[in-house]
Amino acid sequence: MRLLLVEDDKMLVEDLVPELRQAGYAVDLATDGQEALFLGETESYDLVVLDLGLPVMNGLEILRKWRAGGIKAPVLILTARDSWREKVDGLKAGADDYLTKPFYSEELLARLQALLRRSHDRVATQLHAEGMLLDEEHQQILLDDGSSLPLTGTEFRLLRYFMMNPGKPLSKTRLTEHVYEQDFDRDSNLIEVYVRRLREKIGNSRIETRRGQGYVFKG
Ligand code: CA
Numbered sequence: 001m002r003l004l005l006v007e008d009d010k011m012l013v014e015d016l017v018p019e020l021r022q023a024g025y026a027v028d029l030a031t032d033g034q035e036a037l038f039l040g041e042t043e044s045y046d047l048v049v050l051d052l053g054l055p056v057m058n059g060l061e062i063l064r065k066w067r068a069g070g071i072k073a074p075v076l077i078l079t080a081r082d083s084w085r086e087k088v089d090g091l092k093a094g095a096d097d098y099l100t101k102p103f104y105s106e107e108l109l110a111r112l113q114a115l116l117r118r119s120h121d122r123v124a125t126q127l128h129a130e131g132m133l134l135d136e137e138h139q140q141i142l143l144d145d146g147s148s149l150p151l152t153g154t155e156f157r158l159l160r161y162f163m164m165n166p167g168k169p170l171s172k173t174r175l176t177e178h179v180y181e182q183d184f185d186r187d188s189n190l191i192e193v194y195v196r197r198l199r200e201k202i203g204n205s206r207i208e209t210r211r212g213q214g215y216v217f218k219g
Helices: 010-022 033-042 059-068 084-092 105-119 153-164 172-179 189-202
Strands: 002-006 026-030 047-051 075-079 097-100 127-129 132-135 140-143 148-150 207-210 214-217
Touching: 002 010, 002 033, 002 172, 010 026, 010 105, 026 033, 033 059, 047 059, 047 105, 059 075, 059 084, 075 084, 075 105, 084 097, 097 105, 127 153, 132 153, 153 172, 153 189, 153 214, 172 189, 172 214, 189 207
Parallel strands: 002 026, 002 047, 047 075, 075 097
Antiparallel strands: 127 132, 132 140, 140 148, 207 214
16 A cells, blocks of 8 residues: 655654554655645555645645545545644545544554545455455464464555455556555566565465456455
8 A cells, every 4th residue: 555644744754654664555755745746646645644734835735636636545634733623624625534643653553544444445444355364463464274474565565455456457557556655666577576476375366367457356
């Protein structure tokens, strides 16, 4: 899952980026409004965490422009404490959730998980496929026989994206966009390598290759 963090507070960014990466997100950072607006319009994000008070352009203005432009990514806004007005304005501008500063990162991560579930029409809190479960907290696969298979960071991000989109053909380009960060040298051939590794772990039949379309995960 690819996440855009829009935040100009350096201290907060230093704490938050490693925690978000640890939690399995590919994280892009924007520290001013203009950069945020541009990234949101040009890249495909699964989630956005948006601070409202930003240099150049404030978060509400950015959010209104994104929504007017048809950008649907779920957005969680970070608001100042005791500012009920900011929350109302943010939700009206198209935010999906909000969190008041200061906050615990556990709460942010739990809210982001909930937003992802909702944006993929999921009710279950865990990602299942036949005979297996993705343990998102520990980034491993749990099999029905009780055994577990560890995943590397990239394997985890890729498998999570597959399991969130079962039955849909996913092109290598799309997978690359949702699994890697912006600065990463995005060679879509790498996806083939990681698909091969996942197949070795979970079995060839779970990920089907469709000529000209990409891959389909069998839920
Ligand atoms: Ca700020």
